[in-house]
Amino acid sequence: MGFAEWPLVFFTVIAQSTIGAYWWCLFNKLFAGGTPEQMLRLDHAMLAVWLLLIASFAIATLHLGSPRRAINAVFRVGRSAFSNEVFFGGGFAALGLLGWIVDWVGLDWLGTSGDWMIMSLTSLTFLFSLAFFASMIALYRIRTVPTWYNWMTPVAFTVTTLLGGSALASCLFAAAMPVQTGLSLFCPIGVMALSFVGSLFVTLKQAASLLEIETAIKRPTDLCPHFATWMAARFALLFAVLASWIWVLLTKDGLSLTVGLAGVVIVLIGEMIGRGIHYQLNMTVGLR
């Protein structure tokens, strides 16, 4: 386990970041706005979100021993969190991509019916994103795995969604609007700062809780002896991105696409370190 599970590390971190980025773009569309040209550019830039999500699913299949049977993973939708994750994740990607195509082609020729269809599609995509997010959390709530079965795992996944999502969305905003103002500038930075503090808190609580978990033959501290070193590296990366964003805020230049892209890569690497540790801490209440 651990970093050997790199397909799952890539999949979960990238997929959660795309969910967060989608939420930001939707939020921006509904509440922040911009010129019609900027909104159109943002709609087009969202292709990156859907391609990243599809790529993360492709990477995830590398974890499977029999990837050709991957479709079997949806056989227990409603009863297995794994099946729900694949179903809602696949649905989210398909609906998102469909929405992007509709945005690209336009449904003006349908009149009010077109508007109604776009609104329905957007609502359904949002619901699928929520279900996908929830099923990813539920998948790791396994009662026999004490290192995962706690309140910290859902919070850590939420933090990744907000951190990765904010970084990715800001990059899209930078691509759509040369100088961001208002919500599209302040909100992602604010959320990222809050998520950073939340992440720090969860990590400290997790470090303390690991000392209390023990079976007759296993201790999580033995599974990940360099927990503190890895987490320090992770927070150094996240802090570097946060600091660069605050600098952008102070200089009032707006986030450039280059700085935004570098931020996304660094945040994703930081979160992947955290996720690798998550898998490394897999142990059960018994013999394994």
Add this chain to the structure above:
Amino acid sequence: MQYGFYFDAEKCTGCKTCQLACKDYKNLSRDINFRRVYEYSGGDWQAIGETWEQTVFSYYLSIACNHCSKPVCVEVCPSGAMYQRPEDGIVTVDEDLCIGCQLCHMSCPYDAPQYDADKGHMTKCNGCYERLAVGLKPVCVESCPTRALDFGPIEELRARYGRFATIAPMPPEIFTAPNIVVRPNPNARQGADRTGRLGNAEEV
């Protein structure tokens, strides 16, 4: 009807014949063991009045799948490949359906589902149901030279041997309701014991 195992820790000498018989019969590769024998040992010096006495202990736990009544491996399986047979409660895996996600392996506190990298999917103890069908016991049970193992309807085993089911390093029964009866060794520690260690970690 629900089948289950009986393990007598008093009789087990840790010879691992059960483990090897299973490996041979099921033609398992080097890294896969449906049945494993854990060596649990520990002890310290204890002050008794003016003297010190040692409390050294060591015993064996032979364990395979316990065909639990609340099998977490079945709960987490996304494809339905891991399932419990309604006729005898044996938990087994449909190897033609399994996608090899290993979530059952991450979840099972008895390390029963084992990933076969060559096959690309999970494998596990199926209670030798093909032998049961012709009136035979599982190969691990029949191979045990000290008769420390038994297999049969769990209520019959409980009527014969009692309901005790957990010694260290096994997990508490509450998690998966395992169908096993254990006769403890006099040195055996309770499930919540934290004074011992695994003597053969690299082997199991």
